[in-house]
Each structure stands twice: as C-alpha cells, then as structure tokens.
Amino acid sequence: MKNKLIYIYLMIKFLNSSWLKKKKEGLYCIPGDFFIDPILPVKNAVITHAHTDHARANNTNVLATFDTIEIMKIRYGENFCERYQIINYNEKLYISNVSVKLIPAGHIIGSAQICLEYKGHKVVISGDYKRVFDKTCAEYQIEKCHTFVTEATFGLPVFSHPRDVDEIEKLINSLLQNDKCIHLIGVYALGKCQRVISLLRDIGYNETIYVHTALLKISEYYVNRGIDLGKIKKVSCLEPSNFSNQLVLCPPSALNDRWSRKFKNSIKGIVSGWMNIKQRVKQKNIQLPIVISDHADWDDILLTVKEINPNQVLVTHGREEALIFQLQSMGYKSQALNLLGYEDDYE
Numbered sequence: 001m002k003n004k005l006i007y008i009y010l011m012i013k014f015l016n017s018s019w020l021k022k023k024k025e026g027l028y029c030i031p032g033d034f035f036i037d038p039i040l041p042v043k044n045a046v047i048t049h050a051h052t053d054h055a056r057a058n059n060t061n062v063l064a065t066f067d068t069i070e071i072m073k074i075r076y077g078e079n080f081c082e083r084y085q086i087i088n089y090n091e092k093l094y095i096s097n098v099s100v101k102l103i104p105a106g107h108i109i110g111s112a113q114i115c116l117e118y119k120g121h122k123v124v125i126s127g128d129y130k131r132v133f134d135k136t137c138a139e140y141q142i143e144k145c146h147t148f149v150t151e152a153t154f155g156l157p158v159f160s161h162p163r164d165v166d167e168i169e170k171l172i173n174s175l176l177q178n179d180k181c182i183h184l185i186g187v188y189a190l191g192k193c194q195r196v197i198s199l200l201r202d203i204g205y206n207e208t209i210y211v212h213t214a215l216l217k218i219s220e221y222y223v224n225r226g227i228d229l230g231k232i233k234k235v236s237c238l239e240p241s242n243f244s245n246q247l248v249l250c251p252p253s254a255l256n257d258r259w260s261r262k263f264k265n266s267i268k269g270i271v272s273g274w275m276n277i278k279q280r281v282k283q284k285n286i287q288l289p290i291v292i293s294d295h296a297d298w299d300d301i302l303l304t305v306k307e308i309n310p311n312q313v314l315v316t317h318g319r320e321e322a323l324i325f326q327l328q329s330m331g332y333k334s335q336a337l338n339l340l341g342y343e344d345d346y347e
Contacts, residue, residue: 019098019118022337027125027149029116032098034063036114036125046100048127049111050075051190063087065102067110067225071190074217089138105129106140107294108191109222115143124308125149130293131300132164135202136194136227140304148310149337152318153295154273161273161297167290168199171247174267174288179245182263183288186252186270189215191294193249194222196271197229199292200247210235212250212259256285273297298323305332 021028026038034044037054045059050071055064057076062069062084072080087093089112092101097119102112107128114125122145129151131140154161175183187193193215200209208231211219216234223229235248243263254260255268273293274280281289296304305313305327312333315323320336327334 032095065110103141104138109137123147146311149314152315152323154297155319155323159297164292181267182243201230210248
C-alpha cells in the first residue's frame with residue numbers, strides 16, 4: 001500500500017509540473033489542446049491505432065495515419081468525426097508550439113507511437129507496440145526521448161512469447177493430425193486475423209482459409225493495401241458436407257455462441273498472448289491454444305527501454321507494479337500513469 005501511494009504521489013507530481021495531464025477523457029497535451037486516444041469524445045484527438053479501445057468515434061477533429069483513418073471509416077462510417085487529418089510516418093507538424101510526429105509502433109497496420117516535443121522536452125507515447133517482425137504492418141521504430149510512456153499489457157516476467165512461426169506450425173500439425181475435424185480458430189478482426197493468415201502463407205499453407213463475416217471487410221482492406229493473404233472466402237461459402245479438414249477463422253466470442261454449434265467435430269483454438277496462461281485456456285474451453293501476441297512481452301519492453309534510454313518511464317494499461325519495480329532496479333525513474341479505458345484482452 002505504501003509503495004502504491006508513492007507511485008501515485010510521483011505520478012501526480014510529474015503531471016502537475018508537466019505539459020501533459022491525465023484527465024477523465026485520457027492523456028491531454030495542454031499547450032497543444034489535444035488528447036491522445038481519448039476514451040470520451042473530445043474536440044481534438046490524436047489516435048495511435050484503430051483498435052476500438054484506442055480509436056473511438058464522435059471526436060470533432062482527428063489526426064492519425066492513413067490506415068488508422070480508413071479503418072475507422074470501415075468500423076464507424078464515413079462520418080466518424082467532423083474533420084480528420086492524415087499524417088505520414090516521421091512527418092512533423094506543429095500544433096500550437098508542440099511538435100507532433102507519428103512513428104511506427106509495429107502493432108497493427110497504421111499503428112503509431114506519438115512523439116511530442118515542447119520546450120526542449122521530448123515525450124514518446126508508445127500506444128500498443130511489438131518488436132517482432134510482422135509483414136502486415138510497419139516495423140517498430142526506436143525514438144530517443146526524455147520521457148517514454150510504455151504499455152505493459154504483458155509486463156510480467158512470466159510473459160515470454162514463443163516464436164510466432166513455431167506457434168503457427170502447431171496449427172498446421174493439428175490440421176494434418178486431425179484431418180476429419182474442422183478447426184475453428186479465434187482471432188481478432190484487426191491485425192491478428194491478417195497476421196495469422198500471412199504466417200500460414202509464409203510456411204506454405206496455400207489452401208482456402210474461410211473467415212467469419214465479421215473478419216471479412218478488414219481483411220479485404222489489407223488485400224487492397226497490397227498485403228497478400230492468398231485465397232480467403234466467407235465461411236458461408238463452405239458446404240456442411242465439406243466441413244472436415246478445413247480452417248475457419250472467427251472472432252473469439254463466436255467460439256461459444258450459436259454460430260459455432262453448426263460445426264460438428266470441431267477443434268477450437270484462440271490466437272493470443274494470453275494463451276500461455278493455462279487457467280485462461282481452461283476457462284475458455286480451448287483445445288488448441290496458440291501463443292501469438294501483437295504486444296511486446298516482458299523482455300521486449302525492457303529491451304525497448306534500454307534502447308531508448310529515457311530519463312523517465314511512465315507505465316500504463318497493464319501490469320504496472322512489477323515493471324516499475326524492475327525499471328527502478330535498473331536505474332530508471334519510473335511510475336504508473338494509470339490511464340483507464342484500455343482493454344488488456346484486446347489483441
């Protein structure tokens with residue numbers, strides 16, 4: 001309890017003396033008069049990426065990358081905001097006297113870290129990020145700064161993600177060994193679905209992959225952006241007589257609803273960094289856990305901080321206390337930012 005109070009005190013002290021402030025809407029840049037990934041509608045919003053816990057509708061003005069804007073249109077409609085402005089990676093613009101630059105986060109297509117500079121102090125807000133190479137999005141970019149705001153979704157030592165290609169081979173082996181079954185694999189619609197398909201194609205799986213309708217529009221967007229996903233079809237095109245030895249990707253929530261009941265003799269899996277937690281696998285009744293994450297694990301968070309080497313690190317939406325303790329033991333001034341409204345489960 002004492003340590004928690006110290007963290008809160010340090011956080012308030014930093015924010016009160018800074019040009020960044022935590023408000024109920026989210027992280028607010030005072031001199032620029034804008035929020036980063038606000039959870040409530042605001043006048044001015046800078047958005048890191050298009051996952052719905054970071055990119056919400058009904059802001060007045062939105063600044064983001066091209067892909068983030070386009071996916072927000074797909075999800076919310078053309079009128080998701082009153083006005084938007086597209087900014088390219090590493091393009092610098094000024095909002096009042098604040099320098100704003102978006103750099104690749106490696107999380108999903110269009111994802112960005114927000115680099116802000118004001119009166120000689122540079123802050124990088126990571127949003128969600130990963131360090132593993134992923135051909136479906138731009139690779140993570142290191143940016144030196146004074147203050148680094150890092151996510152900590154998997155900020156515990158227990159989280160050490162395996163190689164994604166090894167996890168995909170688990171799926172291939174299951175398809176070969178259970179060729180009388182249909183495989184229903186839960187993936188999130190934006191980022192995870194397309195990454196899994198891309199990985200399957202890379203190791204030579206060239207069969208048609210069937211997708212739930214909820215995954216189709218964004219997958220088609222990736223294809224239109226030049227990302228080769230091979231042959232994909234709506235699952236409604238699959239005849240019941242041909243269910244065996246097929247691969248179907250669907251939202252994780254669909255695995256236990258009425259939709260999944262029509263598939264007899266199925267093997268159910270979920271692709272997520274959380275699948276290395278045996279209790280979660282058991283709770284969700286998953287036979288094929290596939291541990292692929294679109295977030296940095298413990299080692300990659302620490303590696304990122306070392307490479308940036310900031311004066312201080314603020315930790316948010318995740319396992320703050322363990323990471324803060326480790327960073328402080330490494331000599332970094334570190335404290336919790338405690339932003340609310342961002343989903344730990346969202347991959």
